[in-house]
Amino acid sequence: MRQITTERLIIRPLQVTDHDKLEAILLDPAVVRYTRYRDVKTPTNFTAIFESHFLNTAYTFGIETKDEHTLIGFYEFHPEDTTGILTYALAQSAWGKGYVAEVGSAMMAYGFNVLNFERIEAHYASTNPRSGKVMQKMGMRDLGSMGTFPSPHTGEVRQVMAYELKRADWIADNKQEEAV
Template sequence: MQFETDRLVIRPLTRADAAPLRAMIFDTRVVAYLRYQTVKTSADFERIFQEHFLADRTTTFGLERKRDHQLIGFFEFHVTGTTAALTYALSPAAWGAGYVAEAGRRLMTYGFEQLGLTRIEAHFASVNPRSGRVMAKMGMHDEGELKTVTITSGERVHVMMYALSRADWQRASA
């Protein structure tokens, strides 16, 4: 399964993506509020790369920039029934260029049309409001605080949620 936008190829990850993905996963700025902050060793990375990133070809995607064929990020759907939580990360060199919103809009279409989802959620740490703005650009609606958690650094973080229902997506797409 592969998709394109004006500037991106959204595709399953391959073995050739190991080095750029490893750089993202080991960059504390990228994973500061993601579940991958616990990946600390090459063995940890190899395990999640094999068991998750390479194995899951319908809900985990790499973002490849068309102009230079560089892997600049990834998106994941964490599906429970007909609802999915959308997670994404982007290499710092690609921050601020609108790639996440561009890919996210295309992947929400995939989620609703091909995966049969009725709701897509995305969560972000309140200390990272730019992530919330990206979710709004993808057409999602602010649903406020989901919970407060303590992350591995000991920092307490307010987890905020945006969401989009299939019905709202269909109305916006009409």
């Protein structure tokens, strides 16, 4: 993947030099509370996943600020047939600044145009409604609940919500924006 820039961010492949910064982000329990990475609890666990999953892939990207060139998080697709299931996480210091929606717009284009997904889907825990709002900002459509699941760590029962964006809808929305 080439580097993609937005107004405030650089989206790029993760590099070996990102190890320590991404480790600090993913070992923060508040950051990973609702993600698939909540079981990565030690530096050894992180290093194994960093080497096997985060490097040399067309599906995982670092998010870096343009002004400070600091890695603040990641954005990734988990391919399932013609669907990309997305996951993202930001350092707490980057929360509430609109970064995920900004990255999401660029990554939707990448997912449809380069990775050739027909559909992009995202999930979030109902106890984290800010993620749902971000998905709406990215142009995704609310699919409602996927079901109720207990947290394997706390026993807290969570409703998992889903959003999607289909290629045809994304194309139609982008053509409409260009015509305005």
